[in-house]
Amino acid sequence: MTDQITEHQAIETDALIVGAGPAGLFQAFQLGLLEISSHIVDALPYAGGQCIELYPDKPIYDIPGLPFCTGRQLVGNLLEQLAPFKPVMHLGQMISGFEKRPDGRFAVTTSTGAVFWVKCVVVAAGVGAFQPKRLAIEGIDRFQGKQLFYPLGPAEGFAGKSVLLVGGDDVALDWATALAAAAATARPKSIALLHRRDVLQASLEATTRFKAACEDGAVSFAVGQITGYVEENGVMAAVQVMDVEGQTRPMPVDAVLVFLGLSPRLGPIADWGLEMERKQVPVDTEKFSTRIPGVFAVGDINTYLGKKKLILSAFHECALAAFGVAAHIRPDSKIPLQYTTTSTRLHTLLGVAPVSAAGN
Numbered sequence: 001m002t003d004q005i006t007e008h009q010a011i012e013t014d015a016l017i018v019g020a021g022p023a024g025l026f027q028a029f030q031l032g033l034l035e036i037s038s039h040i041v042d043a044l045p046y047a048g049g050q051c052i053e054l055y056p057d058k059p060i061y062d063i064p065g066l067p068f069c070t071g072r073q074l075v076g077n078l079l080e081q082l083a084p085f086k087p088v089m090h091l092g093q094m095i096s097g098f099e100k101r102p103d104g105r106f107a108v109t110t111s112t113g114a115v116f117w118v119k120c121v122v123v124a125a126g127v128g129a130f131q132p133k134r135l136a137i138e139g140i141d142r143f144q145g146k147q148l149f150y151p152l153g154p155a156e157g158f159a160g161k162s163v164l165l166v167g168g169d170d171v172a173l174d175w176a177t178a179l180a181a182a183a184a185t186a187r188p189k190s191i192a193l194l195h196r197r198d199v200l201q202a203s204l205e206a207t208t209r210f211k212a213a214c215e216d217g218a219v220s221f222a223v224g225q226i227t228g229y230v231e232e233n234g235v236m237a238a239v240q241v242m243d244v245e246g247q248t249r250p251m252p253v254d255a256v257l258v259f260l261g262l263s264p265r266l267g268p269i270a271d272w273g274l275e276m277e278r279k280q281v282p283v284d285t286e287k288f289s290t291r292i293p294g295v296f297a298v299g300d301i302n303t304y305l306g307k308k309k310l311i312l313s314a315f316h317e318c319a320l321a322a323f324g325v326a327a328h329i330r331p332d333s334k335i336p337l338q339y340t341t342t343s344t345r346l347h348t349l350l351g352v353a354p355v356s357a358a359g360n
């Protein structure tokens with residue numbers, strides 16, 4: 001074990017779930033039913049994976065027993081179902097390190113320095129961690145975190161600044177209107193939104209709010225692209241903006257907030273020795289275990305004969321993977337199958353009132 005890992009306060013739990021999408025959330029629930037503790041890590045600052053990131057308000061019609069729900073409702077339901085097990089989520093952090101410990105457990109580290117010592121890892125990483133698409137301007141990255149931001153969290157911290165937002169989708173527009181609506185003490189000095197086209201790619205609601213903020217004079221809108229920046233005394237004083245006519249001019253800025261969408265990146269998981277097949281992890285269909293004993297994979301990240309990337313498939317995989325994890329952790333115990341309807345033990349775990357013999 002490296003010194004770096006032992007120096008940190010390691011979090012010890014039975015299983016670490018990588019990904020808080022529908023698979024990761026339901027995995028934690030299934031592990032809870034088998035009395036296996038788990039923590040969940042996700043790169044996004046919120047749970048829900050693709051359901052929240054890609055289609056929060058779109059309808060889903062093929063969840064068993066739920067004729068209709070949106071992505072957001074499904075995630076809300078999964079979180080409610082999971083609540084009795086008091087899930088511990090570590091959001092806004094990427095898995096960075098993975099190694100086997102001499103005691104047979106795994107040491108897993110994250111980008112924020114969290115360290116886990118776990119008996120099993122369940123990879124529920126979907127199509128990868130959603131990462132903001134970067135501005136392709138050489139050298140501009142050095143201002144990241146100081147004057148250049150790829151925001152995922154709340155619209156705060158820009159009071160009194162000249163802020164330029166880049167992008168034309170709902171997120172960019174909502175950020176612009178949220179900054180404009182901030183209390184006077186928290187409001188930026190100026191707010192401009194720059195989009196490469198004069199047509200915004202946002203919902204009617206977000207566009208209406210944004211246009212109202214523009215009409216109020218709180219936000220200005222420009223069409224063009226950032227092609228460079230002007231540095232003065234180590235500070236980004238302005239960005240060079242090329243307009244639709246090809247004319248480039250400097251635009252003074254204190255902060256640039258970039259909203260060019262997210263793209264998935266699997267990250268270091270690809271280097272764990274899991275024998276990737278086209279960015280997916282081969283598993284067996286009995287326990288959904290990978291080639292590394294103690295490491296399981298569920299949901300969109302895995303592959304096997306007949307795999308279908310559906311939430312329904314992920315849920316089934318989570319149930320069987322939970323039994324696989326239980327067998328790995330307690331190799332000498334028989335793991336009984338219990339029904340949530342009738343098992344008093346499960347009722348206790350779920351914190352629900354026992355059902356009378358009459359079934360009321």
Ligand SMILES: Cc1cc2nc3c(=O)[nH]c(=O)nc-3n(C[C@H](O)[C@H](O)[C@H](O)COP(=O)(O)OP(=O)(O)OC[C@H]3O[C@@H](n4cnc5c(N)ncnc54)[C@H](O)[C@@H]3O)c2cc1C
Nearest residue numbers: 019021022023042043049050095125126128129299300311
């Ligand atoms: C537009 C659209 C519509 C869809 N409609 C349906 C439908 O109607 N019915 C249906 O069944 N399916 C539908 N799907 C597919 C469904 O969304 C996926 O099958 C499902 O989201 C897979 O769940 P998952 O938990 O495996 O992965 P994801 O939802 O992708 O979640 C994975 C999570 O893991 C995190 N992660 C990945 N790598 C790391 C890392 N290294 N460190 C930290 N975190 C990491 C990611 O940030 C992400 O939050 C749809 C998909 C799309 C794009």
